[in-house]
Amino acid sequence: MPAAAAPVSLNTGTLTVALAGNPNSGKTTVFNGLTGLRQKVANYPGITVEKKTGRCPMPDGRVVDIVDLPGTYSLVPHSPDEVVAMQVLRGLRADTPLPDVIVAVVDASNLARNLYLVSQLIELDHPMVVALNMTDIAARRGVAVDAAALAARLGIAVVPLIGHRRRGFDALKAAIISATRPAAPAWRLPDPLAAEVAALAAVVADAAPETNATATALRLLAGEDGADLAASRGLDGVSAALAAARGRLAGRDVVQTDIEARYHWIDALVAATVAATPEAGRRSLTERVDAVLVHRVAGLVIFTAIMASLFVTIFWAAKPIMDALQDGITRLGALLIGGLAEGPLRSLLADGVIKGVGSVVVFVPQIALLFLFLSALEDSGYLARAAFLMDRLLSKIGLHGKSFIPLLSSFACAIPGILATRTIDSRRERLATILIAPFMSCSARLPVYALVIGTFFAAQGPLVQGGILLGCYALGIVAAAATAWIGKRFLGRGEVTPFILEMPSYKIPQAGEVARQVWTNTSKFLTKAGTTIFCLSILLWALAYFPRLSDERIVAIRQAQPAAVVPSDATPEQRQRAEADAQSASAHAIASAQLEHSVAGRVGHLMEPAIAPLGFDWKIGVGLVGAFAAREVFVSTLGIVYSVGEVEEDALPLHEALKADRRADGKPVWTPVVAISLLVWFVLAMQCMSTLAVVRRETGGWGWPLFQLVYMNALAYAGALLVYQIGTRLYP
Amino acid sequence: MNAPLPSLVPLATLAPGSLCRVMAVAGEDGIRRRLLEMGLCTGVEVAVLRRAPLGDPVELRLRGYLLSLRRDQAALILVAVLGGDALRASA
Numbered sequence: 001m002p003a004a005a006a007p008v009s010l011n012t013g014t015l016t017v018a019l020a021g022n023p024n025s026g027k028t029t030v031f032n033g034l035t036g037l038r039q040k041v042a043n044y045p046g047i048t049v050e051k052k053t054g055r056c057p058m059p060d061g062r063v064v065d066i067v068d069l070p071g072t073y074s075l076v077p078h079s080p081d082e083v084v085a086m087q088v089l090r091g092l093r094a095d096t097p098l099p100d101v102i103v104a105v106v107d108a109s110n111l112a113r114n115l116y117l118v119s120q121l122i123e124l125d126h127p128m129v130v131a132l133n134m135t136d137i138a139a140r141r142g143v144a145v146d147a148a149a150l151a152a153r154l155g156i157a158v159v160p161l162i163g164h165r166r167r168g169f170d171a172l173k174a175a176i177i178s179a180t181r182p183a184a185p186a187w188r189l190p191d192p193l194a195a196e197v198a199a200l201a202a203v204v205a206d207a208a209p210e211t212n213a214t215a216t217a218l219r220l221l222a223g224e225d226g227a228d229l230a231a232s233r234g235l236d237g238v239s240a241a242l243a244a245a246r247g248r249l250a251g252r253d254v255v256q257t258d259i260e261a262r263y264h265w266i267d268a269l270v271a272a273t274v275a276a277t278p279e280a281g282r283r284s285l286t287e288r289v290d291a292v293l294v295h296r297v298a299g300l301v302i303f304t305a306i307m308a309s310l311f312v313t314i315f316w317a318a319k320p321i322m323d324a325l326q327d328g329i330t331r332l333g334a335l336l337i338g339g340l341a342e343g344p345l346r347s348l349l350a351d352g353v354i355k356g357v358g359s360v361v362v363f364v365p366q367i368a369l370l371f372l373f374l375s376a377l378e379d380s381g382y383l384a385r386a387a388f389l390m391d392r393l394l395s396k397i398g399l400h401g402k403s404f405i406p407l408l409s410s411f412a413c414a415i416p417g418i419l420a421t422r423t424i425d426s427r428r429e430r431l432a433t434i435l436i437a438p439f440m441s442c443s444a445r446l447p448v449y450a451l452v453i454g455t456f457f458a459a460q461g462p463l464v465q466g467g468i469l470l471g472c473y474a475l476g477i478v479a480a481a482a483t484a485w486i487g488k489r490f491l492g493r494g495e496v497t498p499f500i501l502e503m504p505s506y507k508i509p510q511a512g513e514v515a516r517q518v519w520t521n522t523s524k525f526l527t528k529a530g531t532t533i534f535c536l537s538i539l540l541w542a543l544a545y546f547p548r549l550s551d552e553r554i555v556a557i558r559q560a561q562p563a564a565v566v567p568s569d570a571t572p573e574q575r576q577r578a579e580a581d582a583q584s585a586s587a588h589a590i591a592s593a594q595l596e597h598s599v600a601g602r603v604g605h606l607m608e609p610a611i612a613p614l615g616f617d618w619k620i621g622v623g624l625v626g627a628f629a630a631r632e633v634f635v636s637t638l639g640i641v642y643s644v645g646e647v648e649e650d651a652l653p654l655h656e657a658l659k660a661d662r663r664a665d666g667k668p669v670w671t672p673v674v675a676i677s678l679l680v681w682f683v684l685a686m687q688c689m690s691t692l693a694v695v696r697r698e699t700g701g702w703g704w705p706l707f708q709l710v711y712m713n714a715l716a717y718a719g720a721l722l723v724y725q726i727g728t729r730l731y732p
Numbered sequence: 733m734n735a736p737l738p739s740l741v742p743l744a745t746l747a748p749g750s751l752c753r754v755m756a757v758a759g760e761d762g763i764r765r766r767l768l769e770m771g772l773c774t775g776v777e778v779a780v781l782r783r784a785p786l787g788d789p790v791e792l793r794l795r796g797y798l799l800s801l802r803r804d805q806a807a808l809i810l811v812a813v814l815g816g817d818a819l820r821a822s823a
Contacts, residue, residue: 074769078762110797113771143796223761256757259768263776286798287781296785388800392786395802401789498763498805499789500770503798 015064016097017056017176018088019131020121021105022114023071024381024504026133029163029513030105031068034172041520045095047700049084050422058173067096073113075120076224079425089124092227101179102128103172108138108145108160109505111274112266119187119262122154123215127179130158131172136165137505141284142277149273155183164510185214187265193257196245197221200238207235221245222254286381286505294385303389306382307408310373314366314412315443321365329358347545348538356537359630360530363413366443368522370412374405374420375517379509384501391499397481398488400429401499407433407480410440411473414691415529416521418698426497432484434698435708438691439480441473441683444631448682451635455655456675468679475683479715532690536629543625544600544637549593557593561586592642600625600637614681614717615674615724617663627687634682673727677720685716739813743778744790744806750780752811759808771795772809 019034021027031039035054044051052068069088070081077083084093091098104121106114121128132147151158157175161168189197200217216232220242233239292298333354340346377383383405391401402424410417417437424430441449449472453465549557566578595601596618604621611621619638626637635654642657661669686692686709695705740755754776757767771794772778779793789800 073766076765076769078766110795112795113797116769116771255761255765256768256773259765260773260775263771263773287793290781290791290798294782294784294791296783300785384800388784388789388791389786391802392784392788395788498766499800499802500763500766500805501789501800502770503791503800 015062015101016067016099017064017101017103018067018069018099019103019105020069020085020089020117021071021131022073022107022110022117022502024502025071025105025107025110025114026163027068027071027105029510030103030131030133030161030172031066032513032516033161033163033166033169034066041524044084044093047080047084049081051084051096056173058177059170060177064176067099072117074117080427081422081425086226089121090226090228100127101176102126103131103176104128105131105133108132108135109141109143111138111143111145112263112270115266115269116259116262118154119185119266122182122185123212125181125212125215128156128182129172129175129179130154130156131161131168132158133161133163134505135160136162137507142282144275144277146273146275150269153183153186153269153273156180164507164513187261189218189257189261193221193249193252193254196249200241200245203237203241204232204235207238208232218254218258221249222258284505286503289506290385290503293382294388299385299389303386306377310370310408311411313373314370315446318366318369322362325365326358326362329354329361333358344545348541351545352538352541355541355636356534356629359537359632360526360533363443363529364522364526366412367416367525368518370409370416371518371521372514374409375514375521376509378517379507379513381504381506384503387501388503395499397484398429398432399484400424400426400433400497401501403429403433406437407440410437410442413442413444413525413529414438414440414688415694416525418691418694419521419524421698429497431699431704432487434695435487435704436480436483438686438688438708438712439476439483439684441476442631442688444688445472445682447632447635448627449679451638451654452675452679455658456670456672458655468676472679472683475680479684483711529690529694532693533630536689537633540600540626540629540633542599543603544595544598544622546598549590549597553593553597554590557590558586561589595622613724614720615671615677615728617669619661619669620678624681624687627682628689630690631682631687671731673724673731676727677724680723681716681720683716684712684719686712740810741813742807743780743792743801743809743811744803746780746811746813747816748780748782748790749816751777751814751816752780753777753814754809755812756810757808758810759805763805763808767805767809770799771797777814778809778811 019027019031034056039054042051049070054066055063056066057063069085072082072085075086077086087093088096102121104118147158147160159168159172159175197217201213204216205213219229293302337346337349386404387401390404394403406417406420409420414437418434421430421433449469453468457465566575600622603625604618607621608618623634623637627634639654658670663669692705696702754772754774757764776794781791781793783790789802790806791800
C-alpha cells in the first residue's frame with residue numbers, strides 16, 4: 001500500500017470528485033453548495049438509480065465534475081442505490097470514471113455511525129477529504145468535534161461545514177484541490193483473523209502487485225461478492241489460499257469481528273476528538289419532538305392532519321390555478337389558430353396539439369404542490385416518521401412503511417407516486433407498491449366521477465353524491481389492499497424484508513432545497529408523462545378525425561336538420577338567434593356523425609358487443625377509447641359524441657343530452673345502474689398509457705406493465721359486469 | 733462468548749424506557765451484517781424509546797442517533813437489560 005499523505009497531482013485532464021456519505025448526512029446540500037445550479041440529473045444506464053452530476057469552479061480557475069452518489073451506509077450494498085455507490089467508488093461502472101477524489105460527507109451530530117463508512121472509504125486508498133457537515137446541529141447538541149485532531153488521525157483534511165448555510169465551501173474546495181491519500185487503516189483485527197488476512201494479502205499481492213491487497217483479502221474472507229473480487233479470486237493461488245484460510249477460521253465470524261474492530265477504532269477516535277458539554281447528556285430536541293410526533297395518540301392525530309392538509313391542498317388549492325391554466329391554454333389556442341381556415345391542420349392544432357398540451361400542463365400546479373409538500377416533509381425528517389407510523393398497517397399486506405407516501409401521491413397522479421417508490425429498498429415491496437399505485441383514484445378520474453355523479457345523482461342531494469364519490473376512492477383503496485394481500489399470500493412466500501430505518505434529526509426545511517426539489521420533480525413529470533400524453537393526444541385526434549365524411553353525407557345531414565323555427569312576430573334579434581341556434585345544432589350533428597364515421601367511432605361500435613353486458617353502448621365505447629390517452633379525455637369525447645360542442649365536466653348541456661339519450665327500444669341509455677357500473681370501471685381500470693410507460697421504465701421491461709393492464713382491466717370488467725347484471729335485476 | 737448468559741433477552745421484548753447492552757446479533761447474513769454496520773455491535777448500549785402506535789416498529793437510540801426496527805429484526809438482537817429510565821437519561 002502506498003505511503004500515506006502523498007499529495008496528488010491534479011494538473012491534467014478533467015477532475016472527477018465523488019460525494020459519498022450516509023443517507024441524511026446532508027450530502028445533497030453539500031452537492032448543491034459546490035455546484036450551485038450547474039447540475040444535471042439523469043439515470044444510470046439501464047437502472048432507475050438517479051445519477052446527479054454537476055460542475056464546480058475551483059479557486060485556481062479549473063472546473064471539476066462532481067458526482068453525487070446515492071446515500072449509503074456501507075460499501076457492502078443492500079439496495080440498488082447502494083450498489084451504484086459501491087460500483088462507482090470501486091471503479092466498476094463503465095459509465096462513470098473512477099473518482100480522482102472522494103469527498104466523504106459526515107454528519108458531525110452522528111459521528112460514530114457516519115465514520116463506519118469512512119473506515120471503508122479509507123481502504124479504497126484514494127485521495128480523500130472529509131466534509132464534516134451539520135456542525136451547527138452538533139454544536140446545538142453540545143457536541144464539538146475537533147476537526148484538526150480528526151484530520152491528524154485520519155491523515156486527510158477534515159473541513160467543518162454548515163451545508164445549508166453555505167458555510168465552509170471555500171475551505172472544502174481548497175481541500176479538494178490538495179487532497180491526499182488517507183493514513184493506512186489503524187484498526188486492528190484480533191488474531192487469528194489478523195494473521196489470516198495478512199497471509200492471504202501476501203498471496204494476492206504476489207499475484208497482482210497493484211491491488212489493495214489487505215482490504216481485498218479481508219473482503220474475500222468476509223465472503224463479500226463483487227465483480228472486482230471475482231477477478232481477485234481468479235488470481236494464481238488465491239482461491240486455494242482462501243479455501244484453506246476459511247477452513248482454519250471455521251466457526252469464527254469474520255464479518256462481525258471486522259465490523260466490531262472498526263467500531264472499536266471509531267469509539268476511540270470519537271473519544272479523542274469530540275468534546276461533549278453537559279448539554280450532550282440531555283435528550284435531544286429530535287427525541288423530544290418524537291415523543292409527540294410518533295406518540296400513540298397525538299402522533300396519529302398529527303399524521304392524519306398533515307396528510308389531510310396535503311390532500312386538501314392538492315385538490316382544493318390547486319383547483320383554481322388549474323382552471324385558470326386550462327382557460328389560458330384554450331384562449332391562447334384560439335388566438336393561435338384564429339387565422340387558420342377550417343380543415344385538418346386547424347383541427348390537428350386545436351383538438352390534437354393544444355388539447356394535448358393542455359391535458360398535461362393542467363396537472364402541473366397539482367404536481368408542483370404535491371412535491372412542495374413532500375419535499376418539505378422529507379427535508380424536515382418527517383417522512384421517516386410517516387413510514388414508522390404506517391409500517392405495521394402496510395406490512396400486513398406485504399408493503400413497507402415507505403410505501404405510504406408513493407400511494408398517497410398517487411391520488412394526485414400515479415406517475416409521481418411510482419417514481420417515489422425509488423426510496424423503497426426491497427425490490428419485492430417496491431414492485432408491490434408500483435403495481436397497486438394506479439388503483440388510487442388519481443385526479444384525472446375526478447372529472448369523470450364529477451360528470452357521472454353530477455348527472456345521475458343530482459336529485460339525491462350532496463350527501464349521497466359525496467358518499468358515492470367517497471365510495472369510488474374507497475373501492476380503489478380496497479382493490480389495492482386486496483391485490484397487495486393476494487400478492488403477499490401467493491407470490492412472496494419465504495423472503496422476509498427487514499425494516500431498518502434511521503430516524504434523522506428534525507430540521508427546518510430550507511426554502512432553496514425545497515424549491516429545487518419541486519423544480520426537478522415537476523420537470524421530470526412534464527418530460528416523462530408529458531411526452532406520452534402529448535403523443536397519444538395526437539394519435540387519438542387522428543383516430544377521431546379520419547376518415548372524413550363525404551360532402552354528400554354532410555349535405556344530407558344538414559338537410560335532415562329541422563330548419564330554424566321562427567315565429568312570425570319575432571324581432572330581428574330573435575330571428576338571428578334562432579338561426580344561429582339551428583346552425584350550431586346542425587354543426588354538432590355533423591361533428592357527431594363524423595365521429596361515428598371515424599376510426600374511433602368504428603372501434604366504439606366494434607366494442608359494443610363486448611361492453612354491452614356492462615351496460616355501455618358504442619358512444620361510451622368511444623369515450624373509453626379516448627380515455628386511454630388520459631382519463632379526463634372521456635368527458636370531452638362524450639361531449640363530441642353527444643354533439644354538444646365544448647364541455648366542462650359540470651356543463652349542463654351534456655347532462656341533459658346524456659339523460660335524454662335512448663336505446664333502440666326507447667329505454668334510456670344512461671340509468672343510475674349504468675352510471676355506477678361506469679364509475680366502477682373507471683375506479684379499477686388501467687387506462688393510462690403514461691403510467692404503463694413509467695412502470696415499464698421502473699420495472700425494466702414490459703412484463704409487469706402488461707400484467708397490470710390485463711389484471712386491472714379484467715378486474716374492472718368483472719366489477720362493472722357484476723354491478724350492471726345484479727343492478728338491472730334488482731332495479732329493472 | 734461461550735459462557736451461558738442467563739439474563740439474555742431479545743431486544744424486541746423490552747418495554748419502552750428500557751436500557752440494555754447488545755450481547756449478540758443473530759439472523760440471516762445480509763440482515764445481520766446491516767444491523768452490525770448500523771452500530772448494533774456487542775457491547776453497545778441501546779435505549780428503547782417507544783413503539784409505533786400500532787405496536788411495531790420500535791424506535792431505538794444508540795450511539796447518539798435514532799433508529800427504528802421492525803420487531804422481527806429487533807428479535808434478532810440479544811441484549812442484557814441495564815435499567816428502565818432511558819426516556820429521561822441519555823444512553
